[in-house]
Amino acid sequence: MKITQMAGRALPLRGDDLDTDRIMPARFLRAVTFEGLEKHLFEDDRAADPSHPFNDRRYSGATVLVVNRNFGCGSSREHAPQGIARAGFDAIVGESFSEIFSGNSVMLGMPCFTAARGDVERLQTLVEQSPDTVVSCDVESGLITAGPLRIHASLPAAARDSFLSGQWNPTTMLLDDFDAVRQVAEKLPHISGF
Amino acid sequence: MPTLFQKVWKAHAVRTLPSGQTQLFVGLHLVHEVTSPQAFDMLRQHGWKVAYPERTFATVDHIVPTSSLQRPFLDVTAEEMTAALERNCREQGIELYAPGAPGADRQGIVHVIGPELGLTQPGMTIACGDSHTSTHGALGAIAIGIGTSQVRDVLASQCLAMEPLKVRRIDINGRLRPGVYAKDVILTIIRRLGVNGGVGYAYEYGGSTVDAMTLDQRMTMCNMSIEGGARVGYVNPDETTFAYLKGRPFVPHGEAFDRAVAYWRSIASDAGANYDDRVVIDAATIEPTVTWGINPGQSVGISEPIADNADGEALTFMGFARGQKIAGTKIDVAFIGSCTNGRLSDIEEAARVVSGRRVAPHVKALVVPGSQAVSRAAEAKGLDQIFRTAGFEWRGAGCSMCLAMNPDRLEGRQVCASSSNRNFKGRQGSPNGRTLLMSPAMVAAAAIAGEVADVRQMLTPAQV
The missing domain is CATH 3.30.499.10 (Aconitase, domain 3)
Incomplete structure (x- = not known):
């Protein structure tokens, strides 16, 4: 499936270095499936703060999450982006992301756009003031529009190309040329046994 | 190159x-x-x-x-x-x-x-x-x-x-001062380069300090690379590496081992290798380090005050103030273990501090060996008895209180002196629980004192 554009209302979530333990506390990893994780997104933060954006009904039904710096740092748990995607989000816009988090998100077909801090903050402010604003994200150009706001964001080149070609879920591609895999393996001393 | x-x-x-x-x-x-x-x-x-x-x-x-x-x-x-x-x-x-x-x-x-x-x-x-x-x-x-x-x-x-990563060479040079460990070095690196400073990079650690480190110590450093944003951290293999590997179950034996060593030597970075970035750190400037905040970059030296520009959200959550020192902070729990610091040498360093002393009455203290093999090796040296006599619990192997997916967890606003890797909000199982990351020896010192303490004052002259 090619992923080219997404548009919908947004949820502004302010704060730097929001780690995956905050996004999905470890006790919700005690399961053999990802089902139901959307119910536990930011569960402890939401309980501690009644005005947390994920508690705010004005943002219910939002499909674009707007975050700040180093979002998704910490644990590699895919449970974090799984929870976000299962809650109905199909894109995240932020100042920066941890590598493992953004890579995991690509595998779920959920782009993590990066933009300058000022632009992200303007977008957050706009959505806080007008929660019904539709935020549109374009994978190819990186252009994000929201009401009068136009932001130039970007995706890592490989992520952008794989969304546009529909090959963001790479397993089949990795199995395409298995002879080549075996040839590389045979040449490695730790595989062939020195 | x-x-x-x-x-x-x-x-x-x-x-x-x-x-x-x-x-x-x-x-x-x-x-x-x-x-x-x-x-x-x-x-x-x-x-x-x-x-x-x-x-x-x-x-x-x-x-x-x-x-x-x-x-x-x-x-x-x-x-x-x-x-x-x-x-x-x-x-x-x-x-x-x-x-x-x-x-x-x-x-x-x-x-x-x-x-x-x-x-x-x-x-x-x-x-x-x-x-x-x-x-x-x-x-x-x-x-x-x-x-x-x-x-x-x-x-x-x-x-x-x-996609390939860029490589940042981090040289740490000089002798670590007594009571200063690999944990203090990596906490210092993360503090200086930031929790996202390593995004897009592999960290290559070297320099005379790293050359002199054991494999256990190098593992502590590489383990926390990700806390600095670097998905990969490594040390070039050397004689210490080869000596560590020799005789282990999945390592080749005899002539095959010699061929393996020759190969392993060949894959080390070349002397004139080109790096995308370089950082140099003087080991003598590092002292026992403790986190005061809610990410691993928010740390101070034991004798240093918390900085004037420290993050307000983290200070409020942790109950600290700018200008305050971390020493003297009362703790409720002491945890020695995790993939960062749950190896035999970590437990030995902690045992040196604990030996002949008692855990403070209000502290729950536990040692969770990183593996059953670590557990057996420690028990063969009688270390379990040192900890048990002092009032520690001696547990089986696992991740345990590092991330509290098992029954070991903080309650309420408890403060934990922890040899683990993350002080994120809620990390140790209580949404309001507070984690202070430090070396295993510093955790041992805190368990005994009942509060964050400078381990250097507990080591005898012979130990330092």
Whole structure:
């Protein structure tokens, strides 16, 4: 499936270095499936703060999450982006992301756009003031529009190309040329046994 | 002139994918119970088999109870997740080390047992569904933490689709002062370069301080690379590495070992290697370091006040003020363990501090060895008795209170002196719990004093 554009209302979530333990506390990893994780997104933060954006009904039904710096740092748990995607989000816009988090998100077909801090903050402010604003994200150009706001964001080149070609879920591609895999393996001393 | 990263990458590169990413062969895949069941399900749905079961090894660590390793576990979910991994490994022909099964004596934290068994070797690419996979870089491997969809990819194809990283060389030079450990070095690096300073980079650690470190100490450093944003951290293999590996179960013997050493030497970064960035740190400037905040970059030296520009949210959550010193902070729990600091030498360093002393009455203190082998080695040296006599609990192997997926967790606003790797809000199981990261020796000192204390004042002249 090619992923080219997404548009919908947004949820502004302010704060730097929001780690995956905050996004999905470890006790919700005690399961053999990802089902139901959307119910536990930011569960402890939401309980501690009644005005947390994920508690705010004005943002219910939002499909674009707007975050700040180093979002998704910490644990590699895919449970974090799984929870976000299962809650109905199909894109995240932020100042920066941890590598493992953004890579995991690509595998779920959920782009993590990066933009300058000022632009992200303007977008957050706009959505806080007008929660019904539709935020549109374009994978190819990186252009994000929201009401009068136009932001130039970007995706890592490989992520952008794989969304546009529909090959963001790479397993089949990795199995395409298995002879080549075996040839590389045979040449490695730790595989062939020195 | 290439770095180790570039050489290992090139040796494992299968081809360039249409996206521009590299299809990278994975030399060793390590699997545990928490991030793999969904991946095995995806394989079943597609009818795929594990491509290289002989290069895949599994254990249970995150959820296992450490109070008793008897099966079935009293914790029903822990038993269910362990049983699921047993079934998945049986179906796919993967070797599994779990309590109550053959090979149980090899069970432990995945990042402790890999090096311990000699599965981890220089020049390999290693993947595991855990961010602390960077640990294995201490042996000169390129070890990559991945999510569950990538675990599926590696199971099905033994490959990852990835872009290469830049390499930042971090030199630490000089002798560490007494009471200062690898944990203090890596906390200092993260503090100086930032929790996201390493995004896009592999960290190559070197310099005379690292040259003089044991493998256990190098593992502590590489383990926390990810806390600085670097997905990969490594040390070039040297004589210390080869001596560590010799005789381990999965390491070649005899002439094959000599051939392996020759290969391992060849994959080290060349003397004139080009780095994308360089950082130099003077070991003499590092003192025992403790985190005061809610990420691993928010730390201070034990004699230093918390900075005037410290983050307000973190200070409020932790109950600290700008200008305050961390020494004297009352603690409720002391935890020695984790993939960062749960190895034999960590437990030995802590035991030196604990020996002949008592845990403060209000402190719950526990030692959780990183593996059953660490546990046996410590017990053979009588270390368990030193801790038990002092009032510590001596547990079975697992991740335990590092992330509180088992019954070991903080309650309410408890403060924990912890030798683990993350002080995130809620990390140790209570949403309001507070974690102070420090070296195992500093945790031992805090357990005895009942408050954060400078371990240097507890070491005898002979020990320093």
